[in-house]
Amino acid sequence: MTKEMTIQDAFQNVMATRGDVPPKQQRVLAASLALFAEQGFSNTTTKQIAARAEVAEGTVYRRYKTKDELLAAVLAPFVSEVLPNLIEDFATNIVKRDYITRHDLIAAVIQDRLRFAQENRHVLQVLLTELLVRSDVREQLVPQVAPLLSKNLYPVLDRLKVSGELIDWPDDRIAQFMIGTMLSQLARGILANEEIESAGPMMIAFLEKGLAPES
Template structure:
């Protein structure tokens, strides 16, 4: 995974780019984001956040009346900037290549996305938990990220299909099968406490997808 796909860095960049955010408020949001990732939302107190941000606890309450309100403020740039930026980078780095081999294509997609999740699972867990609990946030995330990723994948698969490297099924269904399989492992890594043999999971996932997506003989 490249440094540019580090969610913590992208979050800091999003805060720095917002010239309407006062310095103390920016520090509070960064501290909250880091602590929610490190300790979990429920185990993080406003006192913890204030200490990490280098401000008085009253300064946190002055701007954010509740911890839920603070979480919403943390997740706003995640939905509007951070996750969309990560999705765009994935498209530029992995989906703009001219693939001539199905195995190489699947290996590149699986490696990139699984490595991304492994490197950022603490931050992605914050997003995943909110998606499961808040349908409005889920809708905003899908609206921001979905077209950025789905359209290029469909185009890639259409190109592979034209080369005779994919089964002759509707391309949107093929994209759905690929995305749901990768997201299944991503969800397991993010939300479940059991350790995952990532290398073995990658091999099995690529093998599974290749057998299912290859042209019928």
């Protein structure tokens, strides 16, 4: 199986294709993301970022006056390009398969996303923190994600509803319960410092029972 691209790899790929971001600035942003993930936003200094990016500290300050500006510059491409690209890849490789049962769909999605969360837990911790405290980031992200769900996940849900495998609820509600269950496990894994994948079987059983058709 081909190893899935990490969030940091996807971020660097997006940066490399943007003609409006000079190479030094790309290195600064990539170094910022890596260090924020490794040791936390508050524990990271511009001196460390400059050293990781192999630029002078003055180069960082000339473009970004504060660490908050740096964080905003890191988050912007995440919202507009990186996360939508990762979701599109996930949809193509996992969601769009010909699932016959709700168990097959739920198990594939949960197992894949928990594995992805475990491999990217430190970067996701930074993103989750900012999503919780910054309404502007949430407001930018939702319009990017909603069409991807409508295009890729909802047709699968509709097909399973027609075959009697899934409860006849609105697609956005079913997606909300699936995503919310995964996000809560991600938060627990980060806060309790436990293996994010550990609750996978329980989550699958919970969703399979909760989304079963009404008898």
